[in-house]
């Protein structure tokens with residue numbers, strides 16, 4: 001039986017930079033176009049599914065090269081490794097809930113955290129399909145307008161964790177538009193300072209706790225689990 005679970009977004013949350021944004025900005029249609037697309041997603045005129053598809057379709061670089069590029073350029077959040085170790089020591093499962101593509105996530109986790117991270121961290125994400133001529137595309141997890149409806153994945157995990165009886169404390173950590181479907185699912189939502197998820201939460205009056213790095217997340221989680229602070233106190237924003 002577990003008493004807490006960390007659900008986390010991957011790109012821009014576990015990693016310091018967003019790997020798909022990086023690929024789009026350097027190999028695809030660029031930052032300006034990407035920002036326009038995601039303005040539409042945030043104001044509800046475009047689905048995340050379509051916006052993300054357009055963005056990735058603009059990247060013509062072969063997939064293995066994309067993997068290499070992100071491995072060389074993407075860093076880890078400075079507090080994630082400590083959080084991972086603390087979670088292992090304390091029996092707190094970490095579940096990555098991502099709109100990114102599994103092979104990129106696995107490659108980055110193995111390189112930045114260590115090969116054991118792939119064994120210890122569950123990954124729920126989209127996939128990728130590569131044709132024999134090297135053309136590749138994202139394969140969405142479900143039919144929702146998000147491509148991956150994170151709320152559904154979280155609900156499925158919650159059922160599993162609660163099968164033993166007691167409900168654990170659920171944390172969710174995220175940064176962006178891909179987290180809109182997850183924002184309301186957990187007891188304590190951590191949203192990264194200055195990023196789109198904060199804009200969304202303010203607009204929709206979704207309570208959240210702002211963070212800069214996993215160092216902040218870890219210290220808040222410890223406070224909650226030690227009974228020093230309540231979830232309500234932390235979700236004051």
Ligand SMILES: O=P(O)(O)OC[C@@H](O)[C@@H](O)[C@H](O)[C@@H](O)CO
Pocket residue numbers: 009010011012018019020021034038052055097098099100176177178179
């Ligand atoms: O859900 P994750 O792990 O953040 O992955 C998906 C992200 O790469 C993706 O959402 C990215 O933030 C952009 O489209 C927004 O500019």
Ligand SMILES: [Mg+2]
Pocket residue numbers: 009010011012013018174175176178
């Ligand atoms: Mg993200």
